[in-house]
Amino acid sequence: MWNPGKAKSIEGWTALVTGAGSKGLGREIAYELATQCKVARLLLWDINAQGLEDTVADLRQRGVKIPIESRVVNLADRAQIYAGAQAIAGAVDLVRF
């Protein structure tokens, strides 16, 4: 099992989570990054706009206060990935797929 306590500290980083509109892994990874790893900012990508909204609302409801930016990106579409990457160029320290 992944133990963030033993991993290199990523506190203060900006983290990009893809598939973050999921009620499953994406959402929980975002939550763990914010609460356990103490990243400074979350960037959330998913193809599902409603899923992203729900994830942001859930994270807020669970007390996550750091800046969160969500974006609809279809990871099967190269142009959308490039557009999303351009919008955050230089800002991301960690990408978790």
Ligand SMILES: NC(=O)c1ccc[n+]([C@@H]2O[C@H](COP(=O)([O-])OP(=O)(O)OC[C@H]3O[C@@H](n4cnc5c(N)ncnc54)[C@H](O)[C@@H]3O)[C@@H](O)[C@H]2O)c1
């Ligand atoms: N849940 C588990 O226990 C588990 C275990 C091992 C591996 N996995 C794998 O990890 C991945 C995520 O699991 P999950 O439970 O969160 O799945 P999920 O289906 O709940 O979430 C997948 C997310 O990816 C998004 N998505 C789908 N196609 C996309 C696209 N083209 N562009 C952008 N976003 C897209 C969906 O909208 C959804 O929000 C899956 O591939 C799953 O097979 C899951």
